[in-house]
Amino acid sequence: MKELQAENLSQRLESLRYQINPHFFMNTLNNIHALVDIDPEKAKESIEEFSKMMRILLYEGDSPTIPLSKELDFIEHFISLMRLRYPEDSVHIETIFPEDRSGVSVPPLVMASFVENAFKHGVSYSADSFIRIKVERQENKVVFLCSNSIHPVEGDERHGLGLENIRKRMALLYGNSYTLSIDENSGRYDVLMAIPSQPEIQLS
Amino acid sequence: MIRVLAIDDEPLALRQLEMYIAKVPFLTLVAGCSSAAAARPHLESVDAVFLDINMPDLSGMEFIKSLPDPPAVVFTTAYSEYAVEGFRVNAIDYLLKPFSFNEFMASCEKLREHFEMKAALAAQEEDPILRFKADYRTINIDARKIIYVESMSEYVKIFLDDAEVPVIVLYSMKRLVEELPAGHFMRIHRSYIVSLRHISEASRTSVKLDNGVTLPVGEIFRQAFAEYLESCSKA
Numbered sequence A: 001m002k003e004l005q006a007e008n009l010s011q012r013l014e015s016l017r018y019q020i021n022p023h024f025f026m027n028t029l030n031n032i033h034a035l036v037d038i039d040p041e042k043a044k045e046s047i048e049e050f051s052k053m054m055r056i057l058l059y060e061g062d063s064p065t066i067p068l069s070k071e072l073d074f075i076e077h078f079i080s081l082m083r084l085r086y087p088e089d090s091v092h093i094e095t096i097f098p099e100d101r102s103g104v105s106v107p108p109l110v111m112a113s114f115v116e117n118a119f120k121h122g123v124s125y126s127a128d129s130f131i132r133i134k135v136e137r138q139e140n141k142v143v144f145l146c147s148n149s150i151h152p153v154e155g156d157e158r159h160g161l162g163l164e165n166i167r168k169r170m171a172l173l174y175g176n177s178y179t180l181s182i183d184e185n186s187g188r189y190d191v192l193m194a195i196p197s198q199p200e201i202q203l204s
Numbered sequence B: 001m002i003r004v005l006a007i008d009d010e011p012l013a014l015r016q017l018e019m020y021i022a023k024v025p026f027l028t029l030v031a032g033c034s035s036a037a038a039a040r041p042h043l044e045s046v047d048a049v050f051l052d053i054n055m056p057d058l059s060g061m062e063f064i065k066s067l068p069d070p071p072a073v074v075f076t077t078a079y080s081e082y083a084v085e086g087f088r089v090n091a092i093d094y095l096l097k098p099f100s101f102n103e104f105m106a107s108c109e110k111l112r113e114h115f116e117m118k119a120a121l122a123a124q125e126e127d128p129i130l131r132f133k134a135d136y137r138t139i140n141i142d143a144r145k146i147i148y149v150e151s152m153s154e155y156v157k158i159f160l161d162d163a164e165v166p167v168i169v170l171y172s173m174k175r176l177v178e179e180l181p182a183g184h185f186m187r188i189h190r191s192y193i194v195s196l197r198h199i200s201e202a203s204r205t206s207v208k209l210d211n212g213v214t215l216p217v218g219e220i221f222r223q224a225f226a227e228y229l230e231s232c233s234k235a
Helices: A002-019 A022-038 A040-060 A068-083 A110-122 A160-174 B011-023 B036-045 B060-065 B080-088 B101-124 B173-179 B219-234
Strands: A091-096 A129-138 A141-149 A179-183 A188-196 B002-007 B027-033 B048-052 B072-077 B093-096 B129-134 B137-142 B146-152 B155-160 B167-170 B185-189 B192-195 B199-202 B206-209 B214-216
Touching: A022 A040, A022 A068, A022 B011, A040 A068, A068 A091, A068 A110, A068 A129, A110 A129, A110 A141, A110 A160, A110 A188, A160 A179, A160 A188, B002 B011, B002 B036, B002 B101, B011 B027, B011 B048, B011 B101, B027 B036, B027 B219, B036 B060, B048 B060, B060 B072, B072 B101, B093 B101, B101 B173, B129 B167, B137 B167, B146 B173, B173 B185, B173 B192, B185 B214, B185 B219, B192 B206, B192 B214
Parallel strands: A091 A129, B002 B027, B002 B048, B048 B072, B072 B093
Antiparallel strands: A129 A141, A141 A188, A179 A188, B129 B137, B146 B155, B146 B192, B155 B167, B185 B192, B199 B206, B206 B214
16 A cells, blocks of 8 residues: 555656656755845745745646646746746747636646746757747637747757657547647747647546 | 856856855955856966856866866856766865855865965975976076066066076966965966065055066956055064
């Protein structure tokens, strides 16, 4: 029984691992530590944002779906914490999110993991770079678009395992009624994902 | 005074490092740099660097390995797996982020001990005979005879008290400063090292030597020089 529990936990941790990179947490804590000296008010704000992200990640990260509003909150907090790491003006981040976020559920942290990936591969400290994220509601579905400039980093590994995992989860939830396409031929990385507003299969 | 560079690609980490350095009385911050490339031009005029290992373009570790004559280095990193490698490149210390001011101060004490030991060793070898290779010859120079040294790109011109023309050899100012006995020589400018015994007049901003030559004191060397003058006036 204990073994089973341990295995369960390790699986959950494993699944969290490829949702959001653990380095993100370390880096964020380091930045907040520096902010306490530099700008205590901003430090406080960052802790609040970090805490809201952790709440979603720890308590809802393994539910089949979460409300769209929470996913978008998570992404907004993530972006604002990532912003701490880069000199201002060199990274252009644009987000267009729908005003009405009610009545839609999405698999937790799938969109967020594409956004994380966009930062990982798309942002350079020295050259201009951009990330554009758009979430749109259409009739019975939600469309997610994420484009970023490509600045390959040394020792880069692609989204590989994470992407495979995402496809598995999507197939479980939506069968064939979702779209996920990735295009990196035009010198930038484009993710297009369209999912039904509610999952087809009801999971308990 | 130990002259240092702070190098970190993340703006907040760099600012915190600069704030810590400002609080340490025996450190002078020469520059804060956001990349190895930005740090390169300052290397000649510093004793030590605080260096982030994880940087895009060129990692801190690769940067240090690429230098023929690296300064003393204290690594900073968010990842513990680099500790072992850090000590392999002879780092003075290694700070795991986030670090408190007290932890930072402990590393600074290690730095200070390192330089005190180096100075003590140099003092033991008072007035060495310096040996330079030039045009297939070896030139021996008695340090006591040196009035001052002027840099000339990769060469140094050594002015002696018993010669009309300077001796010119291929050598770096930084190495020369380290090899000359610290109690008798001082770098006062990017381009000048003077023999303290040959100074006839001095102010905060200039030095007159007993062969009649007047040299300026560079801005970043002023504080150290002022401290030296202070210590003379007490004696």
